[in-house]
Structures are given as structure tokens and as C-alpha cells.
Amino acid sequence: MAKWVYTFGDGQAEGRADMKNLLGGKGANLAEMASLGLPVPAGFTITTELCTYFYDNGRTYPAELEAQVDAALAHVEQVMDAKFGDPDNPLLVSVRSGARASMPGMMDTVLNLGLNDTTVEGLIKRSEDARFGYDSYRRFVQMYGNVVLGIEGSHFDQLLEEMKDDRGVDLDTELKAEDWKELVGAFKALVERETGQPFPETPKQQMWGAIGAVFGSWMNKRAITYRKLHDIPASWGTAVNVQAMVFGNMGDDCATGVAFTRDPATGENAFYGEYLVNAQGEDVVAGIRTPQNISLAGKARNQSPLPAMEEVMPELYRQLDGIRERLERHYTDMQDMEFTIQQNKLWMLQTRTGKRTSAASLKIAVDMAREGLIDQTTAISRIDPAQLDQLLHPMLDPKADKQVLTKGLPASPGAASGQIVFTADEAEDWAKRGLKVILARVETSPEDIGGMHVAEGILTSRGGMTSHAAVVARGMGTPCVAGAGGIRIDASAKTLSVGGTVLKEGDTLTLDGATGEVIAGEVPTIQPELTGDFGTLMEWVDKIRRLKVRTNAETPEDARTAIKFGAQGIGLCRTEHMFFDPKRITHMRQMILADSEANRRAALEHLLPYQRQDFVELFTIMRGLPVTVRLLDPPLHEFLPHGDAEVAEVAQAAGTTPDEVRRAAAQLSELNPMLGHRGCRLGITYPEIYEMQAQAIFEAAIEVSKTDGETVVPEIMIPLVGTQAEFDMMKAVIDQVAQKVFAASGTTLTYQVGTMIELPRAALVADAIAKNAEFFSFGTNDLTQTTLGMSRDDSGPFLEVYRDKGIYEKDPFASIDVDGVGALVELAAEKGRKTRPDIKLGICGEHGGDPASVHFCESVNLDYVSCSPYRVPIARLAAAQAVLHSKGSGTA
């Protein structure tokens, strides 16, 4: 019989930390903490396999589940010495989701479950607090009614407001026990009106309702969106954790908090956390009350006026600090812990690997390796290459003048400027129109995910470092200033007031997520320093990785940036980008409109000096590193003008009529330009174009070799080859030009001629192509388009649906489609090497900077990846992780 339920509590547990896939992160770690003897309220976890069963079987449970849950519940009752439905000593439980990967706030939770008109009296008896008892009861009815029974929360709020009006009070805290009791009655009546059923009275009935709601919430819209953004497969499912309640809100000897074993923003090795006295756990993360620091150091750092836990509850702080050390040593990683203090007793409610900023991630990994807690390879495995991105982007120029309006919490680092918008929907609308926005909210909620994702930065006026806004922004790598209390946000008026200043929708604002500063207008930024921990990590990385990392660059600026980031050459220099310069485009168009080879050659003569100078600059910057130059690739019509004025201008320059230009453009236009007259097809039909480019490359290489004394070895790449004959013909053209240039200059140099493998046919006949091709560079952008028969430009409308339905888990244009495109890459690599064992193999599509794709490249033993300059460090790290992964070491 399948085991669907795992218990924990009282110093033992059926689960373990390494059973995350089965028990979810929360359940596995609760079990682990219980086994470690930490004070964990007893409970049980229903497995993720049950979730899969649930969805595979029309949202039903297996027959044997009920008996297993009953047995687990009995275990909890025994450990906690309380009973479900016991009028004197009732067991109350929480029912929470817990997936393999953390999805904060995305799924449903029910607290205080087990309360009814009988058991509330037992709770009152034991807490000696009728107001607390009825407040808990009404919270439960409201939460259950909303989450399980689907009644809108505002209906309950309205009843509460009416009650306060009726009593003539402003604050919840002014309501008395009898008021809460009356409200329970009103809430239950609301439930019966809305659902046609009385509110479920028996705790078991309540529990099964909550379990169903939590499993059901795996498929709610928020959760689906979150999974899509974080590449979490729907097939993983969630577990459900049913755990005895402990209360942080039974009085002033109670508290609740969230703590990190190290600072999640900076990575500093200091105990960092926030707590609230007399509060439920949700209050800390919901941002309703501004929480207090747990340590004195943290209080000082945040300049908080509120007392630290270290002062208020020194013994409990000491206990917690001990647990902190034990957990970090046990897990060998920074932990994010939730705790509750009920009547001076500390209970641990959760531990998990703590989310952290990119900077913190880097610092923690490097520090822990230095401390000997982990080794260098583990440190490398710990860094998410995508997160590293953050560290590589511009920061505010410290020397720039800036008008700081106010300061909030430095919740997620990085600098961002943009126009203010006040709702997530507006953020999405504006971003679609190409505008950069700062999303300003009092606080964010899971509904805001979409808008947060497109915003350059996020600003909230309420909430702490662990508020929803802060946690989500850090995960996204989006700069965030949270809890900026000096700001008043009026979303309906679309204004943001700070001091005397009032900013409106569309005004520009800058956030510095590293300092918490909120700044008027736009502030200049500078490049980050790539030294310190970053430099150390990169040193470790470079010792391990096998793949070389090149860059895709055609401008001197890109080439310089890439060199700074450690690029080992240029893997793709797209020559067509060089022709769009206004000085050149005219000649390019003359060339295209030429009616004879002689006229084409005349126009190309004009382009030659420009093209040669491009290569002189690139070769000079790259100082002897390899440079792969791709010959002209796009269809010629891409260079022709569209507007009337421009057409007239071109006509004049080309000595023809606008009608003639339009006629030529119409004749060149294509139904499917992606599959049209481009790539080496241009070289085959107009060899003179490639001749000019080859001449420019060779002349530039010779010039730079002479001037700089560096050996320039140009690699000339022929695009869109599908047959050996195409390659051979184009190589012959290039070789001929080389001989001419060498003869004219009285010098020679070494060069290579290779091809881009970007058509399925090229992969299939790679053995033949390799006879004369000295390198292959996999053009996975086009190879994806042709292999999948999917135009990148046109796939938006259905690819969205495809990802929703799980047909492609990831965007195949961002991360290589291993089963399809990958299979062709592997085949071509094998066939190429069979013909020419030392053939140089690389990848130069967008995928070159995608960590998963880099792993794939390692697995098929390519020689290098090439990516955009800013992605070079990411690729370096991913390349090292791929080596570790293939060796089975590391934890990534």
C-alpha cells in the first residue's frame, strides 16, 4: 500500500531533509528539524505524490488516504497532548502547502483549524483570554470561508466594519470578546447565505476541506504564473502540511518572527531577522505592522527605534541563536527560519535555504568556502548563474548629484530609473508600450506578480525586508526599496507624496535597492567593480571549467565590455550590423539596386574601407584572441527603405526613380524571409559581396598583425550552409581573395574557414561539410526556428499557450530544446568529429548565455560557447557548474 502520509514531532520524524521531492521543502525540513530534536510542533505531511494522484484522478483521493491521515492525526494528538474537538483541550492545526520549490504566498493556507462553538471554549480556558479565543475563531471562519469556501474576503471585512461603526470604534483592538463572538455568528450566517450550507462544525470536516483547498490551489492562476516565471514544472505538485498550531498572539509573552542565519541582503555573517510581539506569523511577512529587529546589531544598522528581541527576550534570543548555528552547520547553507514564541516557549515552524540577493549569494558562498564550511566546488554550485546577472549591471554613480527624497529598506539591490505607475496592470500596459516603469505600491500581494516582473524597480511604503515585495523582488533580481514609511501613496489619485513633493503617474524616479534611497529624476549609473568576492569566485570557476567562453560582438564597445568580463574571443561578429550606419547604408542600397555585377562591385568598393576599418578596430581590441566573422546573412530587402522620404532619398543616391526603388523592394520581398534568399545563398548568387568582406578581413588582419605584433587568426564563418557544395564554393571564393591579398601585401597569415550549423540539413550532412570546414558554430537561434518549424517573431501568440499547457516547459528560444535541437547539435558534433577529429565546435545563439544550455554544451563536449558581453561571467560560472554536475559533485 502506498504511503501517503509522514509524521513528525517529539524529537523524531518519518521524513528527512532529502525527501523534498516527496514531502515538499517545508515538510522535509520540519521532519529534519524534529529529528534534530529542535522544538517543532507535531504534525504530518501528505505527499506531493498524493497531489499528482489528485489531479490524475479527477480531484479525488485514494481510498487508503483517510486511514493514514487518521493515524497521523492520532499521533499528533498524542504528542501534543490535545485532541481534535476536545472541549477542554482542543487540538488546533494549521494546513499549509509546501512544494519542492518555495512559492511564497502563491498557494492557500488555513490557520486555527479545529475551532467550533465547543472547542473555542477550551481555547479560552487554556489561554485565559476570551478575546483572544473569539478573535482566533472569527479569523478562522473568515480564512476558511475565503480560502476553502471561496467567499470574497471583502464580505467579511464589511461585516467587521459594520460592527466597528455600530460599536463606535476605529480600531480592531478596541473590539471586545463579545463583539468578536457576535461577529463569529455573523460570519457563519454569511457563509450559510453564500454557500447554502452551514459552516462545517466538526474539525475533521474542516480539515478535509482545507486539505482539498490547498491541493486545489496548486492550479490557481497565481501559482501557475509563478511557476512559469520560475520554470517550476506543474508535474512536481505540492505537499500539504497539517501541523499543531502554536500562537504568537496569546499575549505579550508571545511573539513570532522570521530570521536568516546570515544577512540575506549583503551576505554578512551576522544573525539577521525580524519579529513582532503578540502577533501571528502572517503579520510579519504581510507588512501590516513594521517588524522589529531580532539583534541589536540589526537594530543599529537599520536605525530602528523599536527594541530588539535580544533586549526584550534575551534568553529566548540565546536559544534561537543556538538553533541558528546548529541549523547552518547542519545544512551548510544560509537558512531562513520561522519561529513562534508561545507563552515564553520557542517553537520552530520552518527552516529552508534562505533566498538572498546576488551579492549576498556570492559573499555567503565565498565566505563559507573560506570558513571551511563548504569546499570551493560547492561554493561554485551554490551561485545561480542567472542571479549573477544582477551584479553585472550598472549601479548609481556615487559622484552623481542626486536629490534623495527619502529612504526605505534596501530590499533588493541594483539601481533602477523609470516612470512611476501605481498598479501592476498599468505596469504591464506601460511596459508593453516599451516604457520603463517603477511600480509604487503601499504593499504588494501575489496578484501583483505580473507587474512586478516587468517593472525596472519596486517601491513600497509599508513592509519589511521579508515582506512580499522584498522577497519576490530579490528572487527576480529587480531592485526594490521596501517600507519607505516617509512616502504616502494614493493609488486612486495616482500620486506619491514625500515631504512636500508630490509626484504623479509618469514622473521619473530612481531607486537604489542597495541603500534604500528613493531619488527624484534619473541618476547616471556606473559599471560595477568586478573584483572582490566576484573576482575570487571567477578565479575558482576558471580553474574548473572546460568550455571556453567567447562573446557575440560587432562594436568596439561590446568587444571591450566582453574582454573586461573575461571573454576569450569573439564567437560571432555579425557583419550586417555594420552596414546600417548612415554613411554606409547608401552604398549598401546602391549595391542592392545595382542591375549588374559591375555596378554591384562599384558600390562594394565604397563599402570596403568602412568594413576594413571595422575589423581593424575589433582585431586591435581583441589582441590576438580568436575572432569569428560571419559573412553577410540577412536577406537584402532588410536594407531597403520603407518610408516615402527615404525611398526618394535612396532613389536619388542610386540615380533612379522612387518607383524603381519600390519595384526593386517589392521584387526582393519574400513570403518567408527566414527561409529565403539569405546567408550563403547571397554568397552563391553574388560572390562579389563575400569577396569584398573577405578582402576587408584579410587586409585588416594583416594591418593589425603588422602594427600590434599580435598574431591575428581570423575565423571566417559562412552562414546558412545546407550542403557541402555551398561551403566548398564559398571557401574557394575566400581562399582566392586571401591569395590575392597576400600577394598584394607581400605577407601571409593563418586563417580558418568554417560554417554556422543552423539548418537541420547541415547537421544531417555535417560529416560531408566537415571535409573542408575547419570549425562549426551552432547557430541555435535559426536551428531552433527550422527544427521546430517555429518563427521566433510569430510564435508569441501560441508559445504562451504552449508554455501554459506544459508543451514546452521553457521558451525554446531562451533555453535550448535538448530533445530536438540538442539532438541535431549532438549528431552534427559527432559527424563533424568523425570526419575531422580536431574540428572546433562552438555555439553562438542566444542559448550561449543560458546556464541550462551551457550544461548541454558541456554534455556534448563543445569547445566554446559565445554569448552577449554581459552574459560572459554567467556562462563562465555555468560552464564550471556543468563540469561539476557531470562529475556528479556539487549540489546544483
Add this chain to the structure above:
Amino acid sequence: MAKWVYTFGDGQAEGRADMKNLLGGKGANLAEMASLGLPVPAGFTITTELCTYFYDNGRTYPAELEAQVDAALAHVEQVMDAKFGDPDNPLLVSVRSGARASMPGMMDTVLNLGLNDTTVEGLIKRSEDARFGYDSYRRFVQMYGNVVLGIEGSHFDQLLEEMKDDRGVDLDTELKAEDWKELVGAFKALVERETGQPFPETPKQQMWGAIGAVFGSWMNKRAITYRKLHDIPASWGTAVNVQAMVFGNMGDDCATGVAFTRDPATGENAFYGEYLVNAQGEDVVAGIRTPQNISLAGKARNQSPLPAMEEVMPELYRQLDGIRERLERHYTDMQDMEFTIQQNKLWMLQTRTGKRTSAASLKIAVDMAREGLIDQTTAISRIDPAQLDQLLHPMLDPKADKQVLTKGLPASPGAASGQIVFTADEAEDWAKRGLKVILARVETSPEDIGGMHVAEGILTSRGGMTSHAAVVARGMGTPCVAGAGGIRIDASAKTLSVGGTVLKEGDTLTLDGATGEVIAGEVPTIQPELTGDFGTLMEWVDKIRRLKVRTNAETPEDARTAIKFGAQGIGLCRTEHMFFDPKRITHMRQMILADSEANRRAALEHLLPYQRQDFVELFTIMRGLPVTVRLLDPPLHEFLPHGDAEVAEVAQAAGTTPDEVRRAAAQLSELNPMLGHRGCRLGITYPEIYEMQAQAIFEAAIEVSKTDGETVVPEIMIPLVGTQAEFDMMKAVIDQVAQKVFAASGTTLTYQVGTMIELPRAALVADAIAKNAEFFSFGTNDLTQTTLGMSRDDSGPFLEVYRDKGIYEKDPFASIDVDGVGALVELAAEKGRKTRPDIKLGICGEHGGDPASVHFCESVNLDYVSCSPYRVPIARLAAAQAVLHSKGSGTA
């Protein structure tokens, strides 16, 4: 040392008939005839390998060639008892091309080589005819000057005209020996003026010039065009035959002729041929004099007033008839022979497999098999499937009224109507504009090839059954009436007069190539009878072939035609073609413009009855044969209107504004629609479309099963699948609809769900797709586009160049690209069978009716091919030939 030269003559030869690849067809057969002891003038063949060497080495020869040629020449001199340059007994030779495949008139020839001022006296002495001697000499100088030295022929003609003017005569025959002698001098002076060099006097010098010219002519424009039209690879090269001259023009005891061992037009087992007394061989095929029949039967059949060879030279006719029988028995195929009679001695100059009409090809093969000369499999191998096409096309309705203007020779069968044009260039121009043309010429020449290729029919006023027009038209399968002497064609005035009627350019004319009738206006046609020899052959074919042959059809008419041609089912029914009917397109457009699923469903409701009726008709016609229905495939924007009026109409019908329709169309438009939102991507995003189609299929199948008692097993095909998930989701939709329809109708039926493999990715993951797919149909049209990254619509401009340069020998959209697309088909077949050994595999692209592609399908063991109705018999034949080929039997 390589052997470049092979001698023949005097009852022996170094070559053999089976050495065609090395010696070319002419050379190999001359050798074979010599070995058989037939009277062949001695000579030697320089191999095709030398041609390859020649082009690989900058048009130079290997050092050892000269010695080998000298030795061969000595052999010829010895056998013929004459010597090169001998003033008394000079050896004269012809230098002719001879490729592996016959390319009549495409390459250069030089005759009478060896004549100079000295040897001409020897020739005169031996022929006792000074006029003949100098005429031969001036012909030689003219031919050599034109062919080898590149001087325009008209320059020589002009000198001849001047001579005739000077002598006051009209005809060449009125010129005397001295006149010819003087003209030789004038010709040689012309050569020296034009080339700056005297005319080469030594026979060896002349011979090497001619050899170079013949090898060089392999790459002339005509030859390249011809090879492209006939799929002859440039790499084959030509051989050069140097052979002792014999003269058919030495007097009235001389003749020259061409004969076929059976009638090349009808296939009748009767000796058929034409000859001219006192003529050179070129005169017969050039159509300058209308030739005489060799047999009395032929003379009677053609109602010729001229005497037959059988009457004039009965003994020589008997000899020739004996050779006819011997050669046919030896070669076991119909032979096309050239002979010359010099002073009452018969010489054989060539034999080769005779070109024949499709009807003759069929009749000869079936007859020979019945006669026991060949077996049935050989008979099958003999028929060119492409030629069979001719027999399947309409003929003139014998009951139709027709105004026969005149009658010519029935040179190539088939009926054709079209508008008259008078030059090949005009034919090409008019055809490009979509017009059907009849090309009317006095006689055709190799320069006319392009125009002949696009013409519906060809009419000449001069020339016989073996004239250029007749031979080429038969090869092309184009109807031709040749030598219609009653017609006067004035190409400059663009008129054609016959009797009292004058037709102008653009007037409509009908030709009956089977009877030779030339008919005014257009005449209705009828379908050919598919019985008799055709039926017999198809019976033999069906006993041998393994591949089933289905048809691509969606209209009842196509389905009926296909059944008549022996189709064994429908392999591809494209449902989108059903939506363009005016009654339906409105609903289709409403569906596309619908802004909600509900509105889409409402529009689909309207389409359902039409779609169901389509399938009822198809299933009824197909009477239980399998029918593969492909669900909607093209992008939706293809159904939207473009013109303003139509947009307004659609807007009104859909209850919206023209602007809204235009906006919707713009939104749906795609940059690369081939790679866009189409195929199952429509089914994934709008499952209701496929639901409607599946419902229509199932309801129709049930209805027909009930009415007809036939078991209808529909095969539903999901297009453009790239992943298993897509297929599974769409199959689930179809299965659900099936269950609903079965429940509603109270009956069930068997059906299959499969997919089109038309994306490289689908081929790569075919093992996964086959888990639930019951059949694969290879959509090689799209698979070619994606594998080669080549849009069929856009590839014209470069594919032409590609074929010229030999990058693709054949159009990959017409004949499957075996190395690329074929590799994917093979891979998918293997993978599919690994998962599901009994998976049904077929092909349904254009390639299904292409014989070479059918061979490929046999080689990878597919179950069926599907092609257009008229190609079904071709595919049946090709399928049988493929079996024979794979067994290594047959001669194809």
C-alpha cells in the same frame, strides 16, 4: 598509366556496350557493333574520364593522351587502308560527342576532317567527282570555322550567297566544282581575317582542334539547359568519337538514313525508318529535305509519294533488315540506327536504344515480353514512369466536331490546344503570363529548347519523324505534329497560312500528335482508356510492387479519378480546401473574427453540416478504402479577405466594422507564416476547431457505414506536430469527440489517429510521438522547407542558380533530397517502428508521385505513397520498379 582511348573496327573493339559510362552511348555501341562483325567504319573513342580530367585541370589534357591518340589513329589508318594527310588516299574522319545519355544536337560535331589543299585532290581522285570533293572541303572549312574557331555561320553563308549572285544562280546545286574551290579560298580568308591565324592545314592540328571543341561543348549553354531539363549530372562528361568518314553523298549509289527496329510512334513491330539518296547523315535529321520511307509499309502508312528504300535498293534494304533483327535480338530492345551507303556499301554509324512515345514504349515492352524477348520484370523496368504521364492525359474527343486544317506527321502523341506563337522566346514570355501556347516553326533547332519546353504543343512545317522537333517533343512528352507541308509559316509577319486560312499570333489551334491533325480552334478532350497494354502492364506491376499507392484528394471528382487510376485509398485529404467555398468562407471568417470561444463555436456550428457532407461524399466514393483526413492546417489569416469590397462584406456578415476586420487581419498576419500559428498549433489554441472537424468525420463515417454497409475506418491526421505532448493533447480531444458521437449515435467504429511528420523535430522525437500515434504520414513538402531552411515560394531566384551550379542536382521540392530530408524520414521510420512495430508509414508530399522519391520510399520500407490522382499509375509503376531495383533485377 590510365587508358584514355579505345579503338574499334574490322570486327573487333576494345570497348563494349556495357561501357557506356566510360565511352558514352555512341562509342560503346560502335564498339559493340564492331565486335558483332557489323560494318562499322573504324575509329576510336576518347573516354568521358578524359572529359572530367579536362575540366578538373583547366581544360588541359594529360601528357600521355597524345601518344594514345596517335596509336589509335594508326590503327584506324591501317584498318581503313588510308592515311591522314595522304595526298592519294587520305583518311577523313568525323569528330563527334557521345555522352552516357543521348543529348541530340546539343554538342558539337566536325565532319570531313582531314581535308586540306593536298588531300582534297586525293578525295577527288577516289570519288572521281571534283564537285563533291570541293563541296566537302568547303563544308569542312565552314563547319570547322564555326564549331572549332567560333566564327558565326552567317558569315560563311553570306560568302556563299555572294558567290551565287556573282554566278547568277539560285541553288547550291547549280554551283560548279571551281565555284566551290574558289569558295574554299574565300572561307579560309574569312577564317584568317576573323581569327588572325591561317586555317589549320595539317589534319592532326585539325583533329586536336575538333577534339577540344567537342569536349568544350559539354559546357555550352544549350547542353547545360538540356542536362537540367533531363536531370543529367554535369559530372558525367562526354566522350569524343573519332571515326573514319563514309559518304552518303558521293552520288546516286549513296544514301544515308535513320531507322528504328520498331515504330517509335506506335510501338508496332514493323521496320521503320527514313533515308535520303545522295545525302549526308545530318540532312535526314535536320529536316532540310523531306526524307523517304525505308519500307514499303511505311511509305503506304505515311501516304508518301517518294519511293521506299525497299524498292530502290532492295539488296541493301535486305542487309539492313537483317542487321535490324540481329541488333534487336542482341540488345533485346528497340534500336535507333544510323546508316550510310557509300557507293553501294552499307555502313552502320550508330545504334542506340531508340527513343519512343509513351504509347510505343508501353506497347514495345508488353509485346517483347509476350514475344519472350524479355521477361515481365524487364518490361516493367523499361517504362519510364514520367513518360507514362502522357498516356494518362486527355485526348481529343473523337465525337467532337473539328475543322481539320491540314495533316502533318504524328510526331509525338497527345492532344494540345493553345494560342499560336512563332518564336521560342515568345513561347516562354506567353507561358510566363500563364497562357497556353502552340509553338509553330518551320523547323526547330536546339536554340528553341526553352520554348519547346513550355509549349503545349509543337507544330513544324518541315522535317520528318526523326527531325529535331519530333525527337525532342517525344522526349518531353509534348504533343507534336511535324513536317506539315501544307502550312506556310511566316515568322516575321507572325502568320500561319494553310489553304485559304490565315492564322495570326494568338489565334487558337489544336494539335493531335497521335494522328498529325492540325485543327482550328479548341477541341474538347476525353480521358484515355486505361485498358489494353496499359491494363496488362499495370497487372504485372501490381503483382510486383510492395508499396501501396494512395491519392491526395479532397474533392469527389479527384477521388473518383484516383479510384479509376487504381488508388488504394486517400493518403491526404486537406480539409482547408473545403472552406474556401463561397457558402462556407463567411462562417469560416466569422469563426476567425470571433472574440470568444462561444462565438467561435457558434460559427463552427454552421460549418459542421458542410464539413460532414464533404466526408459523407468522400467515404461513399472510397467504399471502405482508407481515408486519411488532415485537420485544419494553414494559418487563419489565409482565409481573410484583402480587397476593400470583400472586407466590407465580411465586416457586415460578422457584425463588425471594416476597420475591425483589417485590424484583425493585421494582427493575425505573420512575418514567416510557414513557421507560424498553423497546424496543430491551431488545435492547441482553439481545440473547438478540431472538435468540429472530428465530429464531422465521425458522424459522416457512421452515416456511410450504415447506408452502404462498408466499414469506414477514418484515419485522422494531426498536422505540424513537433512534440509528443501536442499529439497527445490533440488525440485526447479527438477521442473525446469520438466517445460523444458514439454515445449519441448508439454505435461505434474503428478509427486511427496519427500525425504528419513534417518538422525535423518530429522526426527526431518520432519514438516518443509513436507512443500514441498509430500512423505517420511524411509531409515532405514542409519537411523539405524546414530541413533545408528553404521556402518553396521564395527559393526561385536562388534555386535556379543552385541547379546551374550543381548544388542541388534536382529540384528538392520535386524529388526528395535523399541526404537531408531522406535521412530524417529514415530516422523517423526507424524510431517510430522501434516504439510501435506495426505503425503505418506513408508519404504524402509532392514527392509521392515522383519516381525517384518512390524508390526512396521503397528503400526505407514505407507502407504507402500518396500522390495526385493523375500520378497514381506512375507511382504504381515506380513502386514496382523500386522492388525490382532493390532486388538487383531489371535494367532500370
